[in-house]
Amino acid sequence: MAPSTQFEAAQPPSDAISALVFSPDSPNRLLVSSWDKNVYLYEVVDGADEAKLVNQYEHRAPVLDVCFGANRDEAFTAGLDQQVKKIDLATGEQTVLSKHSQAVRCVVFSPEHSILISASWDNSLHIHNPSSSDPPITIQLPGKPHAMAASPSKVVVAMTARLVHIYDLPNIASALASGSASSIQPWQQRESSLKFLTRAVACMPNDAGYATSSIEGRVAVEWFEDTAESQARKYAFKCHRQAAPEDEGGGDIVYPVNALTFHPVYGTFASGGGDGTVALWDAEAKRRMRQYQKFPDSVAALAFSKDGKYLAIGVCPGFETGMENYSGEGKTKIFLRELGETEAKGKGAK
Amino acid sequence: MGKKKRGHPDIEEILARPWCYYCERDFEDLKLLISHQKAKHFKCDRCGKRLNTAGGLSVHMNQVHKESLDKVENALPNRQGLEIEIFGMEGVPEDVLQQHQQRIITNFYTAQAERRAATGNPPPGQNGQGPAKKIKIETPEEIKRRLAVHRAKVATQKAAGANGAVASMPADGQSPAQGASPFPPPQAGFSYPPAGAPGAPPFPPAQTYPAAFPPGPSPPPGAASAFNLPARPPSGAPPAGAALPQRPPYFYNGASAPPPGYPGSPSTVDELVAGAARQGDDIDQLIRMAEKGIKPGKGAAPTEEAGGEKKSKKDKEKNMRMVYADTEVSPEEKMALLPKYRFAIEA
Numbered sequence: 001m002a003p004s005t006q007f008e009a010a011q012p013p014s015d016a017i018s019a020l021v022f023s024p025d026s027p028n029r030l031l032v033s034s035w036d037k038n039v040y041l042y043e044v045v046d047g048a049d050e051a052k053l054v055n056q057y058e059h060r061a062p063v064l065d066v067c068f069g070a071n072r073d074e075a076f077t078a079g080l081d082q083q084v085k086k087i088d089l090a091t092g093e094q095t096v097l098s099k100h101s102q103a104v105r106c107v108v109f110s111p112e113h114s115i116l117i118s119a120s121w122d123n124s125l126h127i128h129n130p131s132s133s134d135p136p137i138t139i140q141l142p143g144k145p146h147a148m149a150a151s152p153s154k155v156v157v158a159m160t161a162r163l164v165h166i167y168d169l170p171n172i173a174s175a176l177a178s179g180s181a182s183s184i185q186p187w188q189q190r191e192s193s194l195k196f197l198t199r200a201v202a203c204m205p206n207d208a209g210y211a212t213s214s215i216e217g218r219v220a221v222e223w224f225e226d227t228a229e230s231q232a233r234k235y236a237f238k239c240h241r242q243a244a245p246e247d248e249g250g251g252d253i254v255y256p257v258n259a260l261t262f263h264p265v266y267g268t269f270a271s272g273g274g275d276g277t278v279a280l281w282d283a284e285a286k287r288r289m290r291q292y293q294k295f296p297d298s299v300a301a302l303a304f305s306k307d308g309k310y311l312a313i314g315v316c317p318g319f320e321t322g323m324e325n326y327s328g329e330g331k332t333k334i335f336l337r338e339l340g341e342t343e344a345k346g347k348g349a350k
Numbered sequence: 351m352g353k354k355k356r357g358h359p360d361i362e363e364i365l366a367r368p369w370c371y372y373c374e375r376d377f378e379d380l381k382l383l384i385s386h387q388k389a390k391h392f393k394c395d396r397c398g399k400r401l402n403t404a405g406g407l408s409v410h411m412n413q414v415h416k417e418s419l420d421k422v423e424n425a426l427p428n429r430q431g432l433e434i435e436i437f438g439m440e441g442v443p444e445d446v447l448q449q450h451q452q453r454i455i456t457n458f459y460t461a462q463a464e465r466r467a468a469t470g471n472p473p474p475g476q477n478g479q480g481p482a483k484k485i486k487i488e489t490p491e492e493i494k495r496r497l498a499v500h501r502a503k504v505a506t507q508k509a510a511g512a513n514g515a516v517a518s519m520p521a522d523g524q525s526p527a528q529g530a531s532p533f534p535p536p537q538a539g540f541s542y543p544p545a546g547a548p549g550a551p552p553f554p555p556a557q558t559y560p561a562a563f564p565p566g567p568s569p570p571p572g573a574a575s576a577f578n579l580p581a582r583p584p585s586g587a588p589p590a591g592a593a594l595p596q597r598p599p600y601f602y603n604g605a606s607a608p609p610p611g612y613p614g615s616p617s618t619v620d621e622l623v624a625g626a627a628r629q630g631d632d633i634d635q636l637i638r639m640a641e642k643g644i645k646p647g648k649g650a651a652p653t654e655e656a657g658g659e660k661k662s663k664k665d666k667e668k669n670m671r672m673v674y675a676d677t678e679v680s681p682e683e684k685m686a687l688l689p690k691y692r693f694a695i696e697a
Contacts, residue, residue, distance in 0.1 A: 016685070018682070035685065035691055060693065061691070061693035062685075062686070062691045062693070064682060079693075080686055080691060080693045081693045082693075103686055103693070105682065121683065144680075144683075146680050146682075160678055161678075196677050197676070197677045197678070197679075197680060199680075215672065215674045215675070215676075215677070215681075216672055217672075241670075244671060249669065250669060251669030251670050251671060252669070252670040252671070253670070253671050253673060254670045254671065254672045254673065255673045255674075256672075256673065256674045256681070274673050274674065290396070290415065291396055291397075293417075318673065318674070318681070319674065319681035319682075319684060319685055320673050320674055321672070321673065321674050321675045321676065323684075325688065325690075326685055326688060326690075327690070340416050343416060
């Protein structure tokens, strides 16, 4: 069995990490967006246990999210400067695709439908067709979006007030083609299974469901299918907590679960929390498979490479209640874990 | 002759105690030692499984977590190796065993000598032949000198017009080692006869005892049992946790000296042990309590604490503390408002 190894990327961002993403067609290409206003492109070198910085792309403001586009040289970013941008990773050319009236929180690209969706704190989604120059379609949301994820056919948007909207991608694609924004309605409107503010959303690669996490150390797993049986299958569990020392009154210290990501091959998922740990879960068997050694700081973002060989872990200090200042300077790191053959393979439902 | 049992076990008893190779801690019996080793040294930090030996843990880590164990947790720096297979007292190398015994013996006699010096009790069999009880009594000359110094100080202050009479006498009446003494004598609270003979010049007021000073309390049961831990270097005494009733405060007569004969620098192993002892956790404390025969619920203070603990466990669910607790505003939104990140759109 190949032993699993872990290493750190050279030249990490100089401030907190907002997102990590691997290229869908080039498994060793990693994009990282940071609060230091840059997007970084790394290349993981197989067998050498290193990740080299290939390029970096400067923005006007902190970058809150990044995703790959249709090919390995296309990327989209969500900026605090309210812009959605397209970046040509080869030339470094940046194009502004749309402007929101508040910071843009998330971007997702659906390669199946060639649709780019951006979510902004102005309570709206912009639906782009990146291959045309038409202005994007705007969808109003009932709350501020905080997390968004796409599966092959669905987009899950988690908002304040525990609102979750699920949109159907084929429906959006046809609306985009006909240019009618009014025909886009949420496919499903749900209330989050978690009582607290949603922190992250991730969709199952098999298009069956999704997982959400909250600031209160909890993860919920749900299924898209709107039947009683499928909905009965949903569950939530506590994680990323630590027992407080008795002399501080005992009880639990509860950390936010900042990151979720599904393994593209095995369908298991990883969660990363403010406690600096990463755990691997088997959603089917409802079991924790592994918990990795504690990282020096809060885990801000996670991503599996598309072949499932690497797990990228973005580590930087977490923002906690009562903080008046924040800096991830010098403490921001990117760890890459090369997984063993069956390390992320679940045992299946019992 | 009074009771023989004084809470100071003899050297044979101490040497017979099983002890932990990894952290040099000793235990009442082998079962406790083994449970200590499983809890502190052979516990998997991934899943909490307790293994019997370091080798077992290594195999477990390898097979279950695909990770390799490189050292034994919570062990002294030179005892972290995995090569030696330890189970309870089995497998301890001969030289280490001898070193340990030597250390215990040395510590034992040092502690004994100290006790004798402190109590003034002669060693058994020598009636009154032992070293005299060390009470520092000032000679008239010394007293006079002190008074002169004090008067000079007061005079200078008066001359300077400072009304700091209070500030002038602090260190005078207090033993420098008070409270900080690493090895307070067991008969703490013993009041020395006033050093000033009748007719002696008046002392500064700081010399008198505080009004609330108890005339001569006998040490509480817990204090005695604190010294029941044999051969442990005094500085390494386990933290007086929930189990031990609070010791009474120590008052020294101004003229008395700090307890004599305390070995200045403990050997390095001793220091290491002391360090390890301070890291004692709940399990070890429980073991310690069991050893001392202190059952939770015996004595007023521990009962209260135990009760409190139970209560806190009951409402643990409510007792959680969230690291980030704003249910409306995300951390990113808060960060975006910091001047460092704020983005102002140019008109």
